[in-house]
Structures are given as structure tokens and as C-alpha cells.
Amino acid sequence: MRPRSVSLQASHYCRMIEGLGHILFPKVCIVCRKLLEQGEEQICSGCFSQFNQFPGADAGGNALRSTILKHFGLQAVPADAWCLYPFHRNGKLHEAMHGLKYEGLFPLGSLFGRRLGELIKSSGRRVEFDAIVPLPLHSLKRIERSYNQSEKIAEGISGVLGSPVSTRCIERSSYTGSQTGLTLTARRKNMAGAFRAGRQPCRGRVLLVDDVLTTGATMVAAAGALLASGAESVAFAVVGFTEKE
Numbered sequence: 055m056r057p058r059s060v061s062l063q064a065s066h067y068c069r070m071i072e073g074l075g076h077i078l079f080p081k082v083c084i085v086c087r088k089l090l091e092q093g094e095e096q097i098c099s100g101c102f103s104q105f106n107q108f109p110g111a112d113a114g115g116n117a118l119r120s121t122i123l124k125h126f127g128l129q130a131v132p133a134d135a136w137c138l139y140p141f142h143r144n145g146k147l148h149e150a151m152h153g154l155k156y157e158g159l160f161p162l163g164s165l166f167g168r169r170l171g172e173l174i175k176s177s178g179r180r181v182e183f184d185a186i187v188p189l190p191l192h193s194l195k196r197i198e199r200s201y202n203q204s205e206k207i208a209e210g211i212s213g214v215l216g217s218p219v220s221t222r223c224i225e226r227s228s229y230t231g232s233q234t235g236l237t238l239t240a241r242r243k244n245m246a247g248a249f250r251a252g253r254q255p256c257r258g259r260v261l262l263v264d265d266v267l268t269t270g271a272t273m274v275a276a277a278g279a280l281l282a283s284g285a286e287s288v289a290f291a292v293v294g295f296t297e298k299e
């Protein structure tokens with residue numbers, strides 16, 4: 055064991071270097087560009103408060119389940135669902151999600167993931183999963199973006215819940231392009247057969263993760279592929295939810 059004074063000294067120097075780094079490379083909020091204060095990460099607390107989290111642990115998930123029921127029927131409704139924020143186009147959350155998805159700001163994914171993990175934990179329901187599965191990107195799209203934002207969110211959730219992330223249970227079988235601006239019928243058509251079983255067998259309780267859910271067509275198609283490849287049940291977790299665009 056190291057003497058107490060040495061470890062105290064080491065932590066003192068670590069804090070000093072961290073502080074110096076902050077002076078040399080000040081961290082700013084990625085939404086409003088304001089300087090971040092001590093304890094803030096990526097987004098300032100002012101911007102976070104404007105995301106308007108759903109009230110309570112179940113409100114977001116319930117809204118999401120009603121939308122899926124309306125569009126796809128009872129058989130498509132997930133066993134459980136959690137969602138942090140209502141999503142509005144051109145709102146502050148939209149800006150943050152754009153940064154996460156297209157501007158390389160992937161640490162935001164684990165930040166949102168940790169918040170989502172805390173929400174799931176606070177819901178009082180059974181929160182052990184056999185696999186946390188991020189919605190996969192087509193391999194070409196993954197190369198183009200260099201990372202999958204849903205995987206970063208899944209890693210954040212895993213850090214809180216302790217369940218493992220699995221990226222190989224299912225994969226995209228076709229390059230579907232963006233769903234933005236498509237009607238529900240077009241989305242469903244676009245998604246038919248979009249996923250298939252991956253290289254890793256799937257079993258038990260699965261938590262399927264994505265950034266934003268609109269009609270749910272993509273999540274429902276992916277959940278179908280997970281159930282077909284051996285999952286017993288599939289719950290949904292998303293950061294944002296919008297009923298229609």
C-alpha cells in the first residue's frame with residue numbers, strides 16, 4: 055500500500071493538471087457555447103433544464119407505448135419502455151442529438167445513456183437485462199460515421215445498470231437511408247426486413263436502445279428480429295420521443 059501522503063499528493067497533482075487543462079482548453083456547452091462550470095459535462099445545466107424531462111419515470115415510456123399501440127397494434131407494444139425527453143424538431147435537444155449523431159460528439163451518448171440508466175433504475179421495475187442492444191447501423195453507414203450513437207447510449211446505460219452491451223445479436227440487412235420526412239406507411243415499407251439475426255445468439259430479456267423514436271417503425275422491426283433470434287422479451291429505451299414530424 056502506498057503511504058497516504060503520496061496518494062494525497064498524486065490526487066492533488068491530478069486536480070492541478072485537470073484545472074490547468076480547463077484554463078488552456080476551456081470546455082464549452084455544445085448547445086449554447088457557454089463556458090461549462092465545475093461538475094458540468096458537455097451540456098450546461100441551463101440547456102439540460104430546457105430539454106423538459108418527462109414527469110416521472112413512466113410518463114415517457116407510456117407515451118411511447120401508446121404510439122406503438124396506435125400504429126402497430128398490441129403485439130408490437132414492448133414489455134417495458136423508458137424515454138427521457140419529448141423531442142421537438144429544431145429544439146435544443148434536436149441540436150444536441152445532431153451533434154451526437156453527425157458531429158462526432160459521441161461522449162454525449164454516454165452522458166444521455168447514464169441519465170437514461172438512472173431513469174430506468176428509478177422506475178422500480180426489474181432492471182436486469184441479459185443484453186443491452188443498440189439499434190445497429192448498416193455497416194456502410196457505420197464506416198461513414200465512424201461510430202454508432204446508439205452504441206454510446208447503450209454503454210452509458212450499461213454503466214449504471216451493470217447489464218452487458220451486445221452489438222452482434224442483430225444486424226441491418228439492407229441500407230434503408232434516412233426515415234426523416236417519410237410517412238408512416240413509407241417508414242413501415244422501408245423497414246420491412248431491414249434487420250436479421252446477427253452472429254451472436256440472443257436470449258433472455260433484452261433492452262433495445264436508440265436515440266430518438268418517431269413512429270417506432272425501426273424499433274418495432276428490430277424488436278421483431280430480436281424475438282425471432284431467440285430473445286424472450288424486448289424492452290425499449292430511447293433518449294427522445296416525438297409523435298410525428
Ligand SMILES: [Zn+2]
Pocket residue numbers: 083084085086087088097098099100101102
Ligand atoms: Zn448550454
